[in-house]
Amino acid sequence: IQLTQSPSFLSASVGDRVTITCRASQGINSFLAWYQQKPGKAPRLLIKGISTLQSGVPSTFSGSGSGTEFTLTISSLQPEDSATYYCQQLNTYPYNFGQGTKLEIK
Amino acid sequence: QVQLVQSGAEVKKPGASVKVSCKTSGYTFTSYYIHWVRQAPGQGLEWMAMIKPSGASTTYAQKFQGRVTLTRDTSTATVHMELSGLRSDDTALYFCAREHGGDFDIWGQGTMVTVSS
Numbered sequence: 001i002q003l004t005q006s007p008s009f010l011s012a013s014v015g016d017r018v019t020i021t022c023r024a025s026q027g028i029n030s031f032l033a034w035y036q037q038k039p040g041k042a043p044r045l046l047i048k049g050i051s052t053l054q055s056g057v058p059s060t061f062s063g064s065g066s067g068t069e070f071t072l073t074i075s076s077l078q079p080e081d082s083a084t085y086y087c088q089q090l091n092t093y094p095y096n097f098g099q100g101t102k103l104e105i106k
Numbered sequence: 107q108v109q110l111v112q113s114g115a116e117v118k119k120p121g122a123s124v125k126v127s128c129k130t131s132g133y134t135f136t137s138y139y140i141h142w143v144r145q146a147p148g149q150g151l152e153w154m155a156m157i158k159p160s161g162a163s164t165t166y167a168q169k170f171q172g173r174v175t176l177t178r179d180t181s182t183a184t185v186h187m188e189l190s191g192l193r194s195d196d197t198a199l200y201f202c203a204r205e206h207g208g209d210f211d212i213w214g215q216g217t218m219v220t221v222s223s
Contacts, residue, residue: 030208031208033208033209033210035151035210037151040199040216041216042201042203042213042214042215042216043151043201043203043210043213044213045209045210045211048206048208048209048211049208049209054209054211086150086151088151088153088209088210090205090208090209093156093165093167094153094167094168095141095153095156096153097143097150097151097152097153098150099150100150100151
């Protein structure tokens with residue numbers, strides 16, 4: 001199963017609402033997770049099961065979607081949200097990741 | 107608290123093997139699968155393999171079949187990842203991660219493996 005994220009790069013301002021899309025090459029049920037990664041650090045789980053917010057993650061993050069199209073939304077961008085974001089499917093091995101979306105704060 | 111602590115950075119020559127360890131703590135070792143993910147410099151995340159600590163069964167990405175071996179030691183709650191036949195394009199940051207029923211909720215800090223002659 002291939003995952004295609006868009007856009008690959010995103011530049012936005014503090015307070016903006018941003019959306020990242022992840023498209024799967026086939027259905028993955030609800031086994032879709034989103035991660036945030038900062039340079040040199042391990043990824044951090046943000047969203048599991050398409051839309052469930054991981055404990056400790058700000059409520060400005062949300063996930064949605066079904067079938068083969070999924071989105072990660074940040075409702076009000078903060079400076080600390082500057083990072084690369086990845087989607088991952090855990091329905092079928094190999095548990096592939098999307099290619100990543102680098103988010104820059106203007 | 108739940109932790110995955112990985113072994114330190116490695117520098118290897120082409121053709122050699124490397125073994126990276128992932129020591130778990132703070133939870134029941136045999137209750138959660140452990141996965142390995144790598145990230146080449148400036149690149150994205152690449153899933154490599156999984157082990158079920160309870161029975162030691164494994165699943166490997168086709169790309170790494172025959173080169174990667176996962177083992178576990180229940181006495182020390184540690185998982186080991188060995189990659190053989192190293193090439194320059196195996197230079198990467200290697201992570202272990204705990205699967206929590208449909209997501210990777212806890213990650214190790216990463217181990218840098220550099221392959222250079």
